[in-house]
Amino acid sequence: MNVLDELKSEVEEILKVDGSGYEDNFDVHAYQMGIKAVLEKIKEACNKNTSWNLVEDGLPKKDSKYFVTVTWYNAKKQCQITETDVALFFSERDNEDCWEIPGDTRTNWTINAWKPLPGPWF
Numbered sequence: 001m002n003v004l005d006e007l008k009s010e011v012e013e014i015l016k017v018d019g020s021g022y023e024d025n026f027d028v029h030a031y032q033m034g035i036k037a038v039l040e041k042i043k044e045a046c047n048k049n050t051s052w053n054l055v056e057d058g059l060p061k062k063d064s065k066y067f068v069t070v071t072w073y074n075a076k077k078q079c080q081i082t083e084t085d086v087a088l089f090f091s092e093r094d095n096e097d098c099w100e101i102p103g104d105t106r107t108n109w110t111i112n113a114w115k116p117l118p119g120p121w122f
Helices: 003-015 026-048
Strands: 064-074 079-089 109-116
Antiparallel strands (some): 064 079
């Protein structure tokens, strides 16, 4: 169970109606609707920056830094390696050259997926 599911379960437990007739009370109903709306917003925020986007499904809309999954061929070990990194995306470049990994001198890598960096911690 993830944190969002735990929070939802706790709130649903708090909002359980005990059969005493309060379920007909407008204030209780309004409170329940407000909590449901807040939970939806939390869910949207949690899902917004957590899922990976496959490059084959589309590229970012704006130039920025992104988390990426990179696959590259290690000639020394003769194997493919997949890892995460931070890359710059440039929308003005063609698809072959639109990604840049700062300081990376390898030339045989492919970016498979990307997702936005999280916002600042407050």
